[in-house]
Amino acid sequence: MSEHHINHTIEKLKAVHAFRELPEPQLAWLLTKSKVVTYLAGDKIFNKNTPFTNMRVVLEGTIAISLEQKGHYREIARIEAGEITGILPYSRADRHVGAGVAAKPTVILELHKEHFPEMIQFHHELVEALVHNMISRVREYSQIRHHDEKLLSLGKLSAGLAHELNNPSSAMIRSARELKKNVRTAPSAVLRIVSAGLSAQQMKAVNALLLAKIEQQHASESMSLMQKTAQIDEMADWLESHGLEDGYGIAETLFECQFTVAELVALLDTISEDHVAAVVGWMNDVLTSEKLVQDIDDAAARIADLVNAVKTYTHLDKAPDKQPTEIRQGLTSTLTMLNHKLKSKNIQVELNVPDEVPGIHAFIGELNQVWTNIIDNAIDAMDKDGKLEITAARDGESVLVTIADNGCGISEEHQAHIFDPFFTTKSVGEGTGLGLDIVHKIVQHHNGYIKVSSRPGRTEFRISLPIK
Template sequence: MKKSNTMKKEEILVRLQEFELFKGVPSEQLEWFAEHSELHFYEEGDTIFKPGDAIDEILIIIEGAFRLLSISNQQEREIATKIKGEVSGFLPFSRAKNASGVGRVIEKTIILGLNRSYEREMLRDHYELCQVLVHEMTSRVREFTGFQKQTEKMAALGKLSAGLAHELNNPASAIVRSAGELKKHLSLQPKKFKKVIKIKLTEELTDRITDLLFDKIQSPSAPKSLMKRKDLEDDLSFLLEDLQVDDAMELAENLADYGFEEKDIQSLAEQVKPEDIGAILHWMSDNLAIEKMVGDIQESSERISTLVNSVKVYTHMDQGQEKSEVDLHEGIRNTLNILNHKIKSSGTKIKLDFDEEIPAVCLFVSEINQVWTNLLDNAIDAVAGSDDPGIILRTRQKGKDVQVCIIDNGKGVPDEIAARIWEPFFTTKEMGKGTGLGLELVKDIVEKHHGTIKLKSQPGSTTFELCLPIS
């Protein structure tokens, strides 16, 4: 960048008068601006400012253009493009002191800069000029707030999507795996069926075998202790080898899953021919294996169904945008389902202390679910690093209100931070992990419902207390 005064003051004044922004501003005020400003010349690719640089000039683009870029996770994202005739940098009454993004030139650019040291003189003597610049500042704040709120929503959506993708991937993978094993298993059945069909058993003995099988399927009693289970497998394996049964080790593992004991097999061996015991046990084992694989598929399918239903209720996607009476507990539980991946990966223990007698509350459902998401997401982050991370969710009826408390055992919120947590754009998270709009959004939604939200915090116990009117 170079500073220069090669462009004449009269030419600068003409340029300013041509810009739509300054229509209606008296010529003498623009002449004062041109006289007290300096020209900055940039080449394509030059950086006008970077994060942390002081915002000390009102910048008016005389020629060219530059991009405003935000930096998140070491990646640049375009916020806006500033072109000829537009304003950037410092504006009257703005409290911004330092740049939070990057200004990068995209073509040869000339910028007129007025140092903020002239702010008082401008406010005192040049009303119309100040009015234009203040209006520009309010427009900038409105646009930036909209951008940041959209960023906050996209960040929240990203977190939920990542968690849901992980949560759905596990049961989906289990279904694919179990279905593949089941198909392979069933393909071997005709060959094994030949051995079983040759066996001649009485009707009474057949009933005993099938009753034993169904008892084990309906009431499996495998040892809970890994050591006891291993001992059982070894005992069964030795017994099966003594009975000259093929694949004794594999068979023992499967029978142990359903709590078969040595006495069950010995009793069976005493009632059938020695050459038939192997075929009978393999037939029973095959049925147990099929039962287990079908059970795994059913359990995984139910998990997917639960997650899909949680998303449906969470987003309220099959309902209108009007208020409706809802069970607060259902919304909280669905939010926990959606955040389950983050809860599990952080090792956070969730305790539900719900008063199941509280009445339904009239709410904008999808909005109040954003409240649970933001508060729970923050609470999970807050307990990270704790020896025994935990969150308590408590509900109570307080007169005409329902009280919801979200309590975490994190390190707490210092007083100087607690005083600012509801401010727009205030965040203690590192760049890329927070926009500072999460708690502001929470407060706005709660107040929209004519409720209140308070923070009480000390090391080891932080409580967000919400009160929502029942009607």
């Protein structure tokens, strides 16, 4: 390498933020021990899971870093000119977690790790600069993976929420269409009852019976299916014998509003048999409309509950500092967000948070991420018809939350590493290994602790959080 080229490259090294204050002899040593490699756009610089061998200083161009998920690569970061990547002195990393590709023509200075002992012994300022760079890199990468885990959680919750919203929204659309049909037939029903020539006294009695039934609860759920079917069949036979063509359909509506055959027979004390078809047909129209309106109201309330759960879960419109919060509220909103996943496995949930459990001061959005990760992992660990137990109790000046499942359990070997970054017991492509590491950091951020105990059929996470 010519003296001019060496001086030119040293000037480029001085432009690197980490090297700005370094003595020129140390930069010259770095240059003489390194090699400068030029990559064309699209060239592979390193592959996922390959061992770290070089420190790399990007002099020109850009390295695109990608992670593989289910056979597809997703770009997660870019290393630009003036930045340092690869292995550094004192780094414990041993393999690349992603693949690196030149996003455009790129020039990189590469120093093999075999030169690190000499660097550590004789070039202290250079080592210090690289260690500071490593600390900054770890901090930045932690923020990236924290954000990445949030996006993964959001993706899971969004999918479940879409299913949860689909049911009530579909019910509203279906009921609204049926109500529209029913409203169109209402004038005919009114015309028939007017044509029947009922007196004001008769109409008053029929109307009173109808309003009383509207106010009543629906048919008893304790009645067996066989009993319900028998009563509806009996009512349908009576209605058809009195001139109503759709006896069974009308009987189902009347039965749901707790009409009995005896009450229909008693109606004959008020009206004549000639009036039964017109009166009961009109009552059926009114009750059907009432039921459809109630269905729409129930569906709208369910959607409102889901929206409120989302607002509570994400802690919208609140300051980004510690806020008073109730443990039960956070757990309930998280269970609502994960309800589709719970239902898909028919998992029984037991939530026991007594009223005497005090509220705590917490970063509410972070705390909900703790509940989400642990409960989501518990669901994954359980087979169908599993059981999830969540309890909370005061423990001195803290609140202790226990989340237990009857899934497959975690081996003792894995328990020792369960909170390590990138450690996962799930199959390749199913887990990032970031969730419980972030959970651990969030709990520590709250000055609390998290512990796990597990055996086949019982895994228990205990999270202790200070009240203040």
